[in-house]
Amino acid sequence: MKSEKFITSIWFLSLLIACSLIITVSCKMTGNDRNLSSLDTTNLRIEETKIIAEIAFTSEEKSKGLAGRRSIPDGTGMLFYYSESTPKGFWMKGMLFSIDIIWIGQNCTIIKIDNDVTPPSSTNGKLKIYPAPALTGAVLELNSGQAALLGLNIGDRVVYEPSKMGRSLTCSE
Numbered sequence: 001m002k003s004e005k006f007i008t009s010i011w012f013l014s015l016l017i018a019c020s021l022i023i024t025v026s027c028k029m030t031g032n033d034r035n036l037s038s039l040d041t042t043n044l045r046i047e048e049t050k051i052i053a054e055i056a057f058t059s060e061e062k063s064k065g066l067a068g069r070r071s072i073p074d075g076t077g078m079l080f081y082y083s084e085s086t087p088k089g090f091w092m093k094g095m096l097f098s099i100d101i102i103w104i105g106q107n108c109t110i111i112k113i114d115n116d117v118t119p120p121s122s123t124n125g126k127l128k129i130y131p132a133p134a135l136t137g138a139v140l141e142l143n144s145g146q147a148a149l150l151g152l153n154i155g156d157r158v159v160y161e162p163s164k165m166g167r168s169l170t171c172s173e
Contacts, residue, residue: 053079067094089129095119098144108171
C-alpha cells in the first residue's frame with residue numbers, strides 16, 4: 001500500500017515537472033515568435049486585401065528585419081519604410097523561414113514580387129542580394145506563398161493607414 005502511494009506520488013510529481021517544462025518552453029517560444037513585436041504597426045491595404053504590418057523605420061530595425069524569428073502569422077508582415085532614400089537590395093541574413101518580398105514603388109504600387117525567397121543554407125557563405133527593381137518607397141515581407149494566395153500583382157495600389165505612433169506615411173487615401 002505504501003509503495004503504491006509512493007509510486008503515485010512520484011508519477012504525479014513527474015507529471016507536474018513535465019507540465020512546468022512544457023509551459024516554460026512554450027512561453028519562451030512565444031516571446032521569441034510574437035505575432036507582432038514592439039515595433040509600430042500599420043494596417044495596410046493592397047486592393048481589397050488587408051495586412052497588419054510592423055514598420056521598420058530606423059536603420060537598426062531595417063537591418064534586423066524578421067531575422068531570428070521562426071515565423072510570422074499569415075495576414076501579417078513587415079513593412080520597411082523609406083521616406084528619404086531607397087533600398088539598393090535586400091538580404092536574408094539571420095532569416096529562419098522563407099518569405100515573399102513585395103517591392104512598393106514611390107507611386108504606391110507594387111513594382112516587383114520576389115516569391116519564395118529562402119533563407120541562407122549556412123551562416124558562413126556569402127549572402128545573396130535581392131536587388132531593388134527601381135526607386136522603391138517601401139518593401140513588404142510576407143510569409144512565402146502569401147503574395148500568390150492573396151492575389152497580389154504588379155501594379156496593385158498600396159494604401160497605408162496612419163501608424164499608431166503618429167508618423168505620417170505616404171500612400172494614404
